[in-house]
Amino acid sequence: MLRKGIALAALGLAVFTAAPAAQAAGGALPPKHVEFSFEGPFGKFDQAQLQRGYKVYREVCSACHSMNLMYFRNLGQKGGPFYDPKYKTPNDNAIVKAIAAEYQVKDIDSETGDVIDRPGTPADHFPNPFPNEPAARASNGGALPPDLSVMAKARHEGPQYIYSILTGYKEPPKGLKVAPGMHYNPYMNGDVTAAWSGPHDKVPPGGFIAMAQPLAADQVSFDDGTKSTLEQQAKDVAAFIAWASEPKMEERKAFGMAAMAYLFIFAALLYASYRRIWRNVAH
Structure with missing residues (x-):
């Protein structure tokens, strides 16, 4: 009976472990x-x-x-494909302007109200x-x-x-x-x-x-x-x-590293203060 119980348990375990593999087939x-x-x-x-x-x-x-x-302007922001620090804003980036102008975008004529096509701008x-x-x-x-x-x-x-x-x-x-x-x-x-x-x-x-x-x-x-x-x-x-x-990934990572450095320095100062304040107190 003991051997039979062990065999049944082993069979059950095999079926149980094989189920995920069967379900994963074709994934x-x-x-x-x-x-x-x-x-x-x-x-x-x-x-x-x-x-x-x-x-x-x-x-x-x-x-x-x-x-x-x-937006087209995103192409010229810091960390972007066409970022150039000589331009104050992405909207001023000459390459971004040229890329945007290659597209025709839908707009409304402010005088007639008609739908028109116009060259794209960095703001589009x-x-x-x-x-x-x-x-x-x-x-x-x-x-x-x-x-x-x-x-x-x-x-x-x-x-x-x-x-x-x-x-x-x-x-x-x-x-x-x-x-x-x-x-x-x-x-x-x-x-x-x-x-x-x-x-x-x-x-x-x-x-x-x-x-x-x-x-x-x-x-x-x-x-x-x-x-x-x-x-x-x-x-x-x-x-x-x-x-x-x-x-904004690069900016996020830079901020994260700065935050980690700040917390490390803060923790060190906190520990040093703790040691100084309680150094003459029996524990």
Whole structure:
């Protein structure tokens, strides 16, 4: 009876421990390990990388994805892609002005009240590629392209996740049926079990994504001469989206370090005062 009880307990433990693995089957692969200059308490954004990342966003991503929380002036603020200390404010930055002026934005004529198009200014938002959600869905097979303003903060390991998605497109394994207009990506959150006709214990990781592979080698030419591989484009635009998600990151880190230094000095002074005041008092 004792042996039988032990066997049943072992079987129960095996079933219990196997359950999470079965539930995890078909889940997305963890993001690829990618090192960025802005990681860690002392990390800072690489301005050249941000400039390249902005160019990838401008020439590729902005065709479908909005950045509704971004203003052109943000590009010229401290820590931004086109920050230049010689300008008192980002609104005065010549590069930012030139970038904004390349866009046509909707406005109202102050005299006639008519809707007009005018060149953008640093005070304008990044324009949305679509006038409304139905138009966005109609142009993307029914899928709504997500806004990228805070995408790096909205996803676990955001920059690595973005990089992994952009570089992770693969041909679907044999036995996986991909619906028209969809694409297989092992780093995409989802569960492909319903579309899998192979062995139950070998469900491929990842999910389906409506966006086709957007990047390709040499698709974007970099002004600084950096080789434009798919991986480089993906890493640069992931860094740019990370900056857009937290443009005040460097200031936050500097403030945090200053606060830590202040608290350390305060604690040392407090301890020294305590020792001085109570040095002749028996404990």
